[in-house]
Amino acid sequence: MILNEHQILSRLVDPDPERRIIITPLVNPEEQFGPTSLDVRLGTDFQVLKRSNLTHWDPMKTPDAIQADLDLSMAHFKMKATDPFVLHPGEFALASTLEYVQIPLDIAARLEGRSTWGRLGLQIHATAGFVDPGFKGALTFELSNVSTVPIPLYPGVRIGQLCFFEGATTRLPYDEKKCTKYSGKISTASSAFFRDPEYARIRLANQEAVLAGR
Amino acid sequence: MLKLVLSRLFFEIVEDIVALDQRLAQARQHVDASQQVVVDYLLAQVDQLRQDTLSHRQALVSVLEDTVAGDELETVIYGLLSEQLPTAVDRLHQLTQLLYQMDSRQIQSEANQVLGSLNLNRLMAGDNPGVVLMPVASREGVYLEDRHQLRHEETWAVVQDVPLLSLNNPLHWFGLTDYFMQAFSTRTVQVASLIEELQLGFELPLDMLCPLFNLRLLGPSYYAHYVLQSLKEGYQPWFWIVEPTLFQGLNRFGFVNKDLVILHQSLEKARAFVEDGTEDNDELKLSDKDREALLGIVEKIIPDILAFVEKHYQRAQLLGDRLEQGVLISAVPMMVNPSQLHDTLVQQLASDESFSMYPLLASLKESPAKPVEILNAGFLYKLEKTPLWVRYALTELDDDEAWTFFTDKILSLQNVLAKSIETARVFEVLDGQAPDGPQTRVGGPSLKTLRQTETELARL
Known part of the structure; x- marks a missing residue:
């Protein structure tokens, strides 16, 4: 069941901390509330891929080596409250919500764009708009400008909205599931794809194949 | 203790x-x-x-x-x-x-936000002071007056050294105003004349007032910062005279906190085990009445509008509760009890489904936390938790685990505080609050500027 505005409000002030949705800072709830959604704002830190001679992300390297590749390849920008980050046509950038978000165990959420920005060609996530029950931290935006005009993005503008779905209480909250990689992050975090356990197994199989002379 | x-x-x-x-x-x-x-x-x-x-x-x-x-x-x-x-x-x-020599010496932008939010320029009517943060290795204090001062007496700036290890640690930023306050204490005519009126019977070194001004400006955590840094680095001059006055200031300014009281009480016991360096200052004796009078002067010089007052302390305590839950503390929660709001919503829905939600939503609005409220919340939280963390790590964990535990606690607290300061600034702008006062040169200068400053220092 998707929560309506009364139900979202009710969850934000629920006397039971276990059932409460936490979103802070709540800068102006009157502007942020919709019939079944709550707008969220753009944070201050951004990451974009630099041009480099790195040909591809090689998951067969060691995790530390891939992390080093990522560190070298990502440019980090921290914008002041009054300075825009300009997203150029065709560019992809990571950012995060200004808000810290905490979702109770019987709620899942979806992060969606706002039509105001969609009309300018801004997409706020590539594929990962789902927020698990028990999530704590800042949500990641995967920003793309699919128009032909650069888009200046000021920290604090409402570029996304969250809608909430109530269900049965999970016993596997996001921060307790195996292989969780982004729990508790309060800033923009780049991908940790190489920490997925499948890659460890594939790396091992590759090494064994090499040793066996195959 | x-x-x-x-x-x-x-x-x-x-x-x-x-x-x-x-x-x-x-x-x-x-x-x-x-x-x-x-x-x-x-x-x-x-x-x-x-x-x-x-x-x-x-x-x-x-x-x-x-x-x-x-x-x-x-x-x-x-x-x-x-x-x-x-x-x-x-x-x-x-x-x-x-x-x-190898460090990039970048000053975290949030440190400048802390300084900017203090509106130091408003302490000096008609003057135009500023603070420039300058990274130094450690201990070696660098203090100079801007070259402008040679030409215009009324214009001056202070270069505040920031030890390398404090650059990224918001909990150490209680030291950011030290040199400004030293200069302020010794240069302000009003301070000197008010002290003279006190007739203490001895000449009070005016820079001794610096920690008192800092307490008034930065809040109760300054006391703990001052005590712990003094203990760590070896005692400050006049420590045993300043500390009781600061402690008295906690009561006077309405900053009651059990951890600070315990810290004060344990100092007398620690005194027997450490060098206290008071031999040169034995002639300086302050009675409770003298201390009250000094604190009165501090209150007079730094008015409530610029000071960290009881209201800010209460807001910092609300932030501390959030910190305990691991939540970002960029905003002070609404003052209405959530349960009350919840009950009102339930009642309204039951009686009139067409009611407007907007009054309820308005009461949900948070207010941006001031940087110094965030720092106080963080320091008091650390003060409360440290004995528990140390005891747990040293009795339950092996060396590697203990170090990982300490590192996690330290870095996550520092990250939350810095992120909260940054987020609060965005909130302030969205809330229509005026930008920070015209701090002439608040801010981390570029490395090039720093090198120029260092060259100028060498010339001086």
């Missing part, structure tokens, strides 16, 4: 070692190949320092767990306070000096 001081002092040193380790890791990424070997050497030295510091765990645990008593207890405490922990601090400074 001494065990609390010991565990807090121990944690301060751990905090610095973690900071050194972090800066070395950063340096490793930007130094050239010829310097890599030096960074690797320093990393090995820091690892040794970490092991040496943890090697005192048995002594520390014996005090924390009350397994020694009498003379043996005194010997252990004396060893920790006068020999082992100071040795670690000395080593920290040596290694920091070595790192200094």
Whole structure:
């Protein structure tokens, strides 16, 4: 069941901390509330891929080596409250919500764009708009400008909205599931794809194949 | 009580070692190949320092767990306070000096936001002071007046040295106003004349007032910062005269906090074990009445509108509750009780489904936290938790686990505080609040500017 505005409000002030949705800072709830959604704002830190001679992300390297590749390849920008980050046509950038978000165990959420920005060609996530029950931290935006005009993005503008779905209480909250990689992050975090356990197994199989002379 | 001081002092040193380790890791990424070997050497030295510091765990645990008593207890405490922990601090400074030449020395932008929010310029009617943050290795204080001062008496600036290990640690930013306040204490005619009117019977060094002004400006956590830094670095001049006055100031300004009271009470016990450096200042004796009078002057000079007052302390305590839950503390929660709001919503829905939600939503609005409220919440949280963290890590975990535990606690708290300050600034702008006062040169200058400043310093 998707929560309506009364139900979202009710969850934000629920006397039971276990059932409460936490979103802070709540800068102006009157502007942020919709019939079944709550707008969220753009944070201050951004990451974009630099041009480099790195040909591809090689998951067969060691995790530390891939992390080093990522560190070298990502440019980090921290914008002041009054300075825009300009997203150029065709560019992809990571950012995060200004808000810290905490979702109770019987709620899942979806992060969606706002039509105001969609009309300018801004997409706020590539594929990962789902927020698990028990999530704590800042949500990641995967920003793309699919128009032909650069888009200046000021920290604090409402570029996304969250809608909430109530269900049965999970016993596997996001921060307790195996292989969780982004729990508790309060800033923009780049991908940790190489920490997925499948890659460890594939790396091992590759090494064994090499040793066996195959 | 001494065990609390010991565990807090121990944690301060751990905090610095973690900071050194972090800066070395950063340096490793930007130094050239010829310097890599030096960074690797320093990393090995820091690892040794970490092991040496943890090697005192048995002594520390014996005090924390009350397994020694009498003379043996005194010997252990004396060893920790006068020999082992100071040795670690000395080593920290040596290694920091070595790192200094290779460090990027970038000042975190949030430090400037803290300074900017204090509106120091408004303390000086008609004057135009400023503070420039300048990274230094450690200990070596650099203080100069801007060259402008040579031409225009009314215009001056202070270069505030920020030890390398404090650059990224918001909990150390209570020291950011030290040099400004020293200059302010000694240069402001009003301060001198008010002190003279007191007729103390001796000449009070005016820079002694600097911590009192800082307390008024920065809030109760300044007291704990002052005490812990003094204990760690060896005593400040006039420590035993200033500290009781600061403590009295906590009461006067309405900053009642049990951890600060305990810290104060434990100091007298610690005094027997450390050099107190008061031999030159024995003639300075302040009665309770003198202290009250001095605090009255401080209140007069820094009016409520610029000071950290009881209202800010209450807001900082609300932030502390959020910190306990691991939540970002950029905003002070609504003042309405959530349960009340929930009940009102339920009642309204039951009686009139067409009611407007907007009045309820308006009461949900948070207010942006001031940087200094965020810092106070963070420091008081650390003060409360440190004895528990130290005891748990040293009694339940092995060396590696304990260090990982300390590092996680330290870095996550620092990250939350810095992120909260940054987020609060965006909130302020969205809330239509005026930008910070015209702080003439608040801010981390570029490295080029710093080098110019250093050259000018050398010339002076």
